[in-house]
Amino acid sequence: xxxxxxxxxxxxxxxxxxxxxxxxxxxxxxxxxxxxxxxxxxxxxxxxxxxxxxxxxxxxxxxxxxxxxxxxxxxxxxxxxxxxxxxxxxxxxxxxxxxxxxxxxxxxxxxxxxxxxxxxxxxxxxxxxxxxxxxxxxxxxxxxxxxxxxxxxxxxxxxxxxxxxxxxxxxxxxxxxxxxxxxxxxxxxxxxxxxxxxxxxxxxxxxxxxxxxxxxxxxxxxxxxxxxxxxxxxxxxxxxxxxxxxxxxxxxxxxxxxxxxxxxxxxxxxxxxxxxxxxxxxxxxxxxxxxxxxxxxxxxxxxxxxx
Amino acid sequence: xxxxxxxxxxxxxxxxxxxxxxxxxxxxxxxxxxxxxxxxxxxxxxxxxxxxxxxxxxxxxxxxxxxxxxxxxxxxxxxxxxxxxxxxxxxxxxxxxxxxxxxxxxxxxxxxxxxxxxxxxxxxxxxxxxxxxxxxxxxxxxxxxxxxxxxxxxxxxxxxxxxxxxxxxxxxxxxxxxxxxxxxxxxxxxxxxxxxxxxxxxxxxxxxxxxxxxxxxxxxxxxxxxxxxxxxxxxxxxxxxxxxxxxxxxxxxxxxxxxxxxxxxxxxxxxxxxxxxxxxxxxxxxxxxxxxxxxxxxxxxxxxxxxxxxxxxxx
Amino acid sequence: xxxxxxxxxxxxxxxxxxxxxxxxxxxxxxxxxxxxxxxxxxxxxxxxxxxxxxxxxxxxxxxxxxxxxxxxxxxxxxxxxxxxxxxxxxxxxxxxxxxxxxxxxxxxxxxxxxxxxxxxxxxxxxxxxxxxxxxxxxxxxxxxxxxxxxxxxxxxxxxxxxxxxxxxxxxxxxxxxxxxxxxxxxxxxxxxxxxxxxxxxxxxxxxxxxxxxxxxxxxxxxxxxxxxxxxxxxxxxxxxxxxxxxxxxxxxxxxxxxxxxxxxxxxxxxxxxxxxxxxxxxxxxxxxxxxxxxxxxxxxxxxxxxxxxxxxxxxxxxxxxxxxxxxxxxxxxx
Numbered sequence: 001x002x003x004x005x006x007x008x009x010x011x012x013x014x015x016x017x018x019x020x021x022x023x024x025x026x027x028x029x030x031x032x033x034x035x036x037x038x039x040x041x042x043x044x045x046x047x048x049x050x051x052x053x054x055x056x057x058x059x060x061x062x063x064x065x066x067x068x069x070x071x072x073x074x075x076x077x078x079x080x081x082x083x084x085x086x087x088x089x090x091x092x093x094x095x096x097x098x099x100x101x102x103x104x105x106x107x108x109x110x111x112x113x114x115x116x117x118x119x120x121x122x123x124x125x126x127x128x129x130x131x132x133x134x135x136x137x138x139x140x141x142x143x144x145x146x147x148x149x150x151x152x153x154x155x156x157x158x159x160x161x162x163x164x165x166x167x168x169x170x171x172x173x174x175x176x177x178x179x180x181x182x183x184x185x186x187x188x189x190x191x192x193x194x195x196x197x198x199x200x201x202x203x204x205x206x207x208x209x210x211x212x213x214x215x216x217x218x219x220x221x222x223x224x225x226x227x228x229x230x231x232x233x234x235x236x237x238x239x240x241x242x243x244x245x246x247x248x249x250x251x252x253x254x255x256x257x258x259x260x261x262x263x264x265x266x267x268x269x270x271x272x273x274x275x276x277x278x279x280x281x282x283x284x285x286x287x288x289x290x291x292x293x294x295x296x297x298x299x300x301x302x303x304x305x306x307x
Numbered sequence: 308x309x310x311x312x313x314x315x316x317x318x319x320x321x322x323x324x325x326x327x328x329x330x331x332x333x334x335x336x337x338x339x340x341x342x343x344x345x346x347x348x349x350x351x352x353x354x355x356x357x358x359x360x361x362x363x364x365x366x367x368x369x370x371x372x373x374x375x376x377x378x379x380x381x382x383x384x385x386x387x388x389x390x391x392x393x394x395x396x397x398x399x400x401x402x403x404x405x406x407x408x409x410x411x412x413x414x415x416x417x418x419x420x421x422x423x424x425x426x427x428x429x430x431x432x433x434x435x436x437x438x439x440x441x442x443x444x445x446x447x448x449x450x451x452x453x454x455x456x457x458x459x460x461x462x463x464x465x466x467x468x469x470x471x472x473x474x475x476x477x478x479x480x481x482x483x484x485x486x487x488x489x490x491x492x493x494x495x496x497x498x499x500x501x502x503x504x505x506x507x508x509x510x511x512x513x514x515x516x517x518x519x520x521x522x523x524x525x526x527x528x529x530x531x532x533x534x535x536x537x538x539x540x541x542x543x544x545x546x547x548x549x550x551x552x553x554x555x556x557x558x559x560x561x562x563x564x565x566x567x568x569x570x571x572x573x574x575x576x577x578x579x580x581x582x583x584x585x586x587x588x589x590x591x592x593x594x595x596x597x598x599x600x601x602x603x604x605x606x607x608x609x610x611x612x613x614x615x616x617x618x619x620x621x622x
Numbered sequence: 623x624x625x626x627x628x629x630x631x632x633x634x635x636x637x638x639x640x641x642x643x644x645x646x647x648x649x650x651x652x653x654x655x656x657x658x659x660x661x662x663x664x665x666x667x668x669x670x671x672x673x674x675x676x677x678x679x680x681x682x683x684x685x686x687x688x689x690x691x692x693x694x695x696x697x698x699x700x701x702x703x704x705x706x707x708x709x710x711x712x713x714x715x716x717x718x719x720x721x722x723x724x725x726x727x728x729x730x731x732x733x734x735x736x737x738x739x740x741x742x743x744x745x746x747x748x749x750x751x752x753x754x755x756x757x758x759x760x761x762x763x764x765x766x767x768x769x770x771x772x773x774x775x776x777x778x779x780x781x782x783x784x785x786x787x788x789x790x791x792x793x794x795x796x797x798x799x800x801x802x803x804x805x806x807x808x809x810x811x812x813x814x815x816x817x818x819x820x821x822x823x824x825x826x827x828x829x830x831x832x833x834x835x836x837x838x839x840x841x842x843x844x845x846x847x848x849x850x851x852x853x854x855x856x857x858x859x860x861x862x863x864x865x866x867x868x869x870x871x872x873x874x875x876x877x878x879x880x881x882x883x884x885x886x887x888x889x890x891x892x893x894x895x896x897x898x899x900x901x902x903x904x905x906x907x908x909x910x911x912x913x914x915x916x917x918x919x920x921x922x923x924x925x926x927x928x929x930x931x932x933x934x935x936x937x938x939x940x941x942x943x944x945x946x947x948x949x950x951x952x953x954x955x956x
Contacts, residue, residue: 150325152597247563269464284448616735617734
C-alpha cells in the first residue's frame with residue numbers, strides 16, 4: 001500500500017516536472033522563432049529570393065490561364081517559330097508552345113525538388129538521430145553514408161537512373177538516396193552535441209523512453225541546421241534534376257522539365273535561339289532565387305554555422 | 308610522414324569497402340534479371356543465359372562480391388558490351404580528355420577566385436565586396452549546361468569566334484589547337500567552381516582576419532596587404548584547398564555536361580552513352596574509377612595539410 | 623589637462639572613440655585623460671567592458687577610421703606631437719616601433735603557421751635596417767633577455783610547441799624587438815597561472831629599467847597593480863574616474879567605485895566575513911548610459927546633482943584626480 005502510494009506521488013511529480021519543463025522549452029523556442037523570423041525579413045537577399053521564386057511560381061500556376069495551348073499539343077505546321085504575339089516564347093521542334101512547356105517544366109522541377117528535399121530531410125534526420133543515440137547503429141549507418149558520399153553525387157545519380165529507368169519518380173528516388181547522407185551527417189553531429197547537455201541526462205535518469213527523448217527533446221533543437229541544409233538540397237535537387245534531364249537520363253520526354261527542354265534545344269541550337277534563352281533564363285532565375293533564399297535562411301536561422 | 312600516410316590509407320579502407328559494395332550492388336538492384344535488361348528485348352534466351360553464366364549471377368551475393376573485388380584488384384574491371392577493348396584501356400583513353408577539361412576549368416577558376424576572394428574579404432561590406440559576392444552567387448546559380456549552350460549560341464553560332472564542339476588532343480593538334488577547342492568547355496564548367504571558390508576564399512579569409520594574431524600583426528606594424536597575403540591567405544589555404552579538391556572531383560563527375568554539349572570523347576560522354584546502351588559494367592567501372600580518384604584526392608589534401616600546418620603532425 | 627611634470631612621454635587628452643552600430647554611434651570611451659611618464663608603469667584598472675582595451679587599441683590606431691565605422695576625437699600626444707594627426711596608412715611606422723603591445727592570450731596572438739624566429743624577424747625587418755646576420759643575433763639576444771633558455775634551438779619551433787608562459791615571453795620579446803618607448807600590456811598575465819604570472823611580472827619590471835621604456839599595464843587584478851605599478855588610473859564605463867599614485871590609491875581611495883573595488887578584494891587576514899562584498903547593481907549597456915555621473919545608479923552617496931550633471935575630472939590633491947561631486951565638495955569644505 002505504502003509503496004503504491006509512493007509510486008503514485010513520484011509519478012505525479014514526474015508529470016509535473018514534464019509539464020513545467022515543456023512549458024519553459026516552448027516559451028524559449030517561441031522566442032527564438034520570433035527572432036529568426038525577424039532576422040529573415042531584414043535580410044534583403046532572403047526576401048529577394050522569396051520574391052523571385054514567388055513570381056516564377058505564379059507564372060507556372062497561371063500559365064494555363066494565360067496561354068491557350070497545352071504542353072503536349074503539337075502543331076507541326078508551326079514548328080520552330082520565333083517568339084511572336086501568338087506564341088510568346090516561340091515553338092519547339094514539334095510545334096509545341098515553349099512558354100507553356102517551360103511553365104509546366106517549372107512545376108515538374110518544383111515537385112521533384114520538394115519531394116527530394118522532404119524525403120532526404122526525413123530519412124536523414126532519422127538516420128542521424130538514431131545513429132547519434134545508439135553507438136552500434138552509429139558505426140554501420142555512418143559508414144554507409146560515407147560510402148555513398150565517396151561517390152560523386154552526379155555519377156551516382158546517373159547510375160541509379162540507369163538502373164531504375166528514366167521517370168520522374170525514379171529521379172526522386174535517386175536524388176533522395178544521393179542527398180540523404182548530408183542531412184544525416186549534420187543531424188548526427190548536432191544531435192551528439194545536444195546529448196552532451198545536462199538536461200538530456202536528466203531526462204534519461206527520470207526514465208524517459210528513448211523515442212520520447214529523441215523526438216521530443218533532441219530533434220526540435222536541431223531543426224535550424226536541418227532546415228538550412230534542406231533548402232540547399234532543394235536547390236541542388238532542382239539543379240541536378242535539370243542536369244540529368246539535360247543529359248537525357250532524367251525526366252523522360254515528352255514530360256517537360258526545365259532540363260529536358262534544353263536537351264531538345266541542344267540539337268537545334270542553330271535554328272532556335274529562343275529555345276535556349278527562354279527556358280534558360282527561367283532556370284537561372286529559379287536557381288538564383290533558391291540560392292538567395294538558402295543563404296538568407298542560413299543567416300536567419302544559424303548565422304554562426306559554416307556550410 | 309610515411310607512417311602518417313599509411314595510417315590515413317588504413318583509415319580509408321572501411322570507406323573504400325562500403326563504396327565498393329555499393330558500386331557492386333548497382334548491377335544487382337536492377338529490377339528483373341540484369342543480364343536480360345542489359346541485352347535488351349531483342350536478345351534470345353540463349354544469349355541471356357550465356358551472359359548470365361559469364362557474370363556468375365546465380366552464385367550467392369557475397370560470393371559474387373568476392374569474385375568481383377578480386378577481379379577489380381587484379382585489374383579486370385569487366386567488359387563492355389559495345390566497345391571491343393579492355394576496360395582499362397577504355398577508361399584511360401576516355402580519362403585524358405576529361406582530365407584536360409578538368410584541369411583547364413580548375414586552373415581558370417583558381418586563378419581568378421583567390422584574388423577576387425581576397426579582395427572581397429579585405430574590403431568587406433564595401434561595394435567591391437557586394438559586387439564580387441553577387442557575381443559569385445550568379446556563378447553558382449547559372450546551371451553549367453545553360454551557360455554552355457549560351458556560350459555556344461553567342462560565340463560559335465552568332466559570332467563564329469570559337470568552335471562549337473569537337474576535341475583535338477595535344478598529340479594530334481598541339482597545345483594551341485587543344486586549348487582553342489577546350490576554351491568554351493572550360494569556361495562552361497569553370498564558372499560554377501569559380502563562384503564556389505570565391506565564396507569559400509572570402510569566408511575563410513574573413514574567419515582568419517577576425518582572429519587575434521591578425522591584431523598582433525597590426526600591432527607589430529606589418530602592412531595591411533602583407534598581412535593579407537602572407538599571413539591570412541596562408542592560414543586560410545587549408546579550407547580553400549579542401550574546396551579545390553572537391554571542385555576537382557566535382558568537375559570530373561559533372562564533365563558529362565560539357566562533353567555532351569561540345570562533343571568531347573571523355574568519361575562523361577562514355578557514361579551517358581553507356582546508360583543509353585545499358586552497358587552496365589562500363590558504368591560500374593567509371594564510377595569505381597572516379598570514386599577511387601576521389602579518395603586519392605582527399606589523401607593528397609591530407610598530405611598538404613600536414614605540410615602546411617605544423618600542428619597536424621602531432622596527431 | 624593633466625600635467626604632472628615636463629617629462630610626460632604620452633599625454634592622452636579628451637580621447638573618445640565611438641563605434642557605428644545599428645542605433646547610431648555609440649561611445650565606448652569618452653573623455654579619456656591620462657599621462658605616462660618615462661620609465662613608469664601606469665596601471666589601468668576597471669571591470670571587463672569598461673573600455674580599457676578600446677583606449678589602448680585607439681592609441682595604437684588598430685581601428686580603421688577610414689571605413690567610417692569608428693570615430694576618434696581628442697588628442698594623443700607623444701613628445702608633444704599629436705599622433706591622431708598621422709593618417710592611418712602611415713601609422714604602421716609607429717606601431718611596433720614607438721609603441722608596442724602585448725596581448726592577453728599568447729597562443730592566439732601568434733601566427734600558428736610560422737616559427738617564432740620568423741615572427742621576431744618580421745618585426746625587425748620592418749622597423750630596422752639590420753642585415754640578416756645582425757637580425758639573427760638580435761633575435762637570440764631578445765630571447766635570452768626574456769628568459770628563454772637555449773634560444774638557438776628554439777628559434778625554429780612553432781608557437782604551439784611552447785608553454786603558456788613561454789609564449790607570453792615570446793610576445794614580450796616581439797614587442798621589445800624594436801625598442802619601443804611605450805609598451806602596452808593588455809592583461810598579459812590573466813591567462814596564466816599564478817606562479818608564471820609572478821615570473822612575467824618580474825620580467826616586465828626588470829625590462830622597464832633595462833630597456834628604458836614605460837609600461838601601460840591593463841588589468842582587473844588589484845594585487846598585480848599593487849606589485850608593479852607606480853601610478854594607477856581607474857576606469858568605469860569608458861571614463862577615468864580616479865587617477866593617482868599606487869600608494870594613495872590603496873590608502874585613500876576617494877571615488878566610491880574605487881572604494882568598492884578595494885572592498886571587493888577578499889583578504890586573507892582579518893576577521894572572516896560571511897559574505898563577500900559586492901558593489902550593488904550591474905554595469906549598464908553602452909546604449910543605456912545614464913545622464914549625469916555614470917556611477918550614480920550604483921553609488922551609495924548619490925545625490926540629485928550626481929544624477930543630473932556629469933562631474934569633471936578634477937584635481938583633489940597633488941597628483942590625485944577624481945571625477946566625483948562629493949569628493950569635490952569635501953575638498954572645498956576642508
